[in-house]
Amino acid sequence: MPKSRNDLNDNAKKTSIGVLQACLTDSIDLYNGTRQAHWNVRGPNFRSLHLMFEEFYNSLATDIDEIAERLVQLGGTANGTSQSVASGTTLPPFPTDLHAGDKLLAAMLERYTAVAKSLREGIDTTDEAGDADTADLLTGISRNVDKAVWMMEATADR
Structure with a gap:
């Protein structure tokens, strides 16, 4: 692990780095799937879905950063290459x-709810390890993902 002057204990750093890398990997995959949906959506709700998916991937871009x-602040290396994402994601391949x-809404909901669940697990893990700042960061991102889930569920219920 590269040196960091962050005063968290090494166990908290290692735990948070692992959680953050897993969240980074899945979030990049989710971002790519959201772009795929944005580019290819067709049908009567094209415009609203196209714009909604664009809002989601813009939010994800900020969260990914x-x-x-x-992760880097804690002394880790952020791995976001296509190869590391493809080999490390827990999400199913996007059709x-x-x-x-x-159909795109259903595929997106499946992936967004999976990421929401792993974010909440990451919140608990990093909090238990003593890294309240990472838990707080993940909490904010979890709210963003939960909002996207809610918006897609509301749209799908029409």
Whole structure:
């Protein structure tokens, strides 16, 4: 681990770095899937879904940057290459043959709820390790992901 003057104990740093890297990997994969949905959505709700997916990936871009920067602050190395994301994601592959808005919403909801769950687990893990700052960061990101889930669920219920 590269040196960091952050005064968290080494166990808290190592725990948080592991959690943050897992969240980074899944968030980048989720970002890529959201872009895929944004680019390829078709159907009667095209405009609203296209714009909603764009809002989501813009939010994810900011969150991804915050995760990566916290990881580095703790002395880790943020691994966000295509190869590391492909080999480390816990999300199922995003289907590239989807175009209908309802099918894309279902695929997006599956992935967003999985990321929301892992963020909440990361909050608990980093808090228990003594890293309140990382737990707080993940809490904010969890709220963003939960809001996206809510918006997609409300849209799907039409």
